Amino acid sequence: xxxxxxxxHHVILSEAASLELGCNYSYxxxxxxxxxxxxxxxxxxxxxxxxxxxxxxKGIKGFEAEFIKSKFSFNLRKPSVQWSDTAEYFCxxxxxxxxxxxxxxGTGTQLKVEL
Amino acid sequence: DVKVTQSSRYLVKxxxxxxxxxxxxxxxxxxxxxxxxxxxxxxxxxxxxxxxKMKEKGDIPEGYSVSREKxxxxxxxxxxxxxxxxxxxxxxxxxxxxxxxxxxGSGTQLSVL
Numbered sequence: 001x002x003x004x005x006x007x008x009h010h011v012i013l014s015e016a017a018s019l020e021l022g023c024n025y026s027y028x029x030x031x032x033x034x035x036x037x038x039x040x041x042x043x044x045x046x047x048x049x050x051x052x053x054x055x056x057x058k059g060i061k062g063f064e065a066e067f068i069k070s071k072f073s074f075n076l077r078k079p080s081v082q083w084s085d086t087a088e089y090f091c092x093x094x095x096x097x098x099x100x101x102x103x104x105x106g107t108g109t110q111l112k113v114e115l
Numbered sequence: 116d117v118k119v120t121q122s123s124r125y126l127v128k129x130x131x132x133x134x135x136x137x138x139x140x141x142x143x144x145x146x147x148x149x150x151x152x153x154x155x156x157x158x159x160x161x162x163x164x165x166x167x168k169m170k171e172k173g174d175i176p177e178g179y180s181v182s183r184e185k186x187x188x189x190x191x192x193x194x195x196x197x198x199x200x201x202x203x204x205x206x207x208x209x210x211x212x213x214x215x216x217x218x219x220g221s222g223t224q225l226s227v228l
Contacts, residue, residue: 009155036217044158044205044219090157102173103217105150107157 002027002095006106013081013113021076021109023065023091033074034092034103035065044090050074061085086113118142119220121206127226134193136223138206144218145211147189149173149181152203152222164189165211196227 003026013019025031035047048059055067065076074091091106122137140147146165150158150173160173162181170181178200182190189208193200203224207217 006157043221044207044217046216049216102160102163103148104160104174105158107155 002031002093002104004091004093004104004106006089006091006109008109009107010110011112013111015083015113015115016080017113019076019078019081019085019111021089021091021111023074023076023106024072025074025091025093026072027093027095029095032094033065033067034094035059035063035074035076036090036092036105037087038090039087047076047089081111081113083113083115085111087111119206119208119218121204121220121223123223124221125224125226127228128193128196129228130197132193132196132227134196134225134227136191136193136204136206136225138189138191138220139187140189140206140208140218141187142208142218143186144208145186146209147183148207148209148217149179149189149191150205150207151175152205158205161191196225198227201225201227 005024007022033050036044037047038044048057050057050067058064063078067074089109092103094103119140128134148163149161152158159175161179164170164183180192203222205222206220209217
């Protein structure tokens with residue numbers, strides 16, 4: 001079975017601070033990894049994804065994430081956050097052996113960016 | 116743009132009632148999913164479907180059933196609603212290729228009293 005852990009449940013940062021949100025997954029085989037974001041009052045939307053190749057992936061709005069296979073991690077980063085980044089962030093994993101198209105989500109990290 | 120429409124934004128039901136949550140997508144996606152979202156628990160998969168009349172249990176199917184009679188419509192059914200089913204329910208759809216991208220509806224906040 002696949003599972004995802006997000007260790008930070010609530011993060012508060014000032015504008016321009018750097019961000020790193022942790023994500024660790026548990027799965028024995030090949031995986032696809034995702035970060036989704038939910039802005040206040042809006043739908044969940046895809047921020048970025050890793051399928052294969054370069055382990056450093058770039059997404060929308062200046063976000064990036066690095067897949068470290070040896071650590072089973074896929075941490076989300078942004079060098080300088082903005083107030084508009086206030087949202088809830090979800091890491092998700094899709095195990096490609098038997099997992100099919102089933103995404104398993106982490107518990108989410110609520111990010112608040114203060115002016 | 117893909118549109119996933121959930122019929123109700125807010126719903127209040129009583130314990131023991133049969134509840135139907137409807138979801139329609141307009142992009143001919145094969146895959147459809149029902150998740151529930153609870154604070155501190157994230158999104159948990161209830162049921163999903165890869166094709167018409169096909170369904171598979173997710174991680175927390177107990178107390179729920181689904182119906183997919185047409186490709187564009189995926190219904191979640193609570194046979195006898197209970198207070199612990201008070202939650203935000205999210206429908207999503209995607210193309211079949213390796214969970215390329217999920218498109219989510221705006222959610223139905225269900226309160227069971």
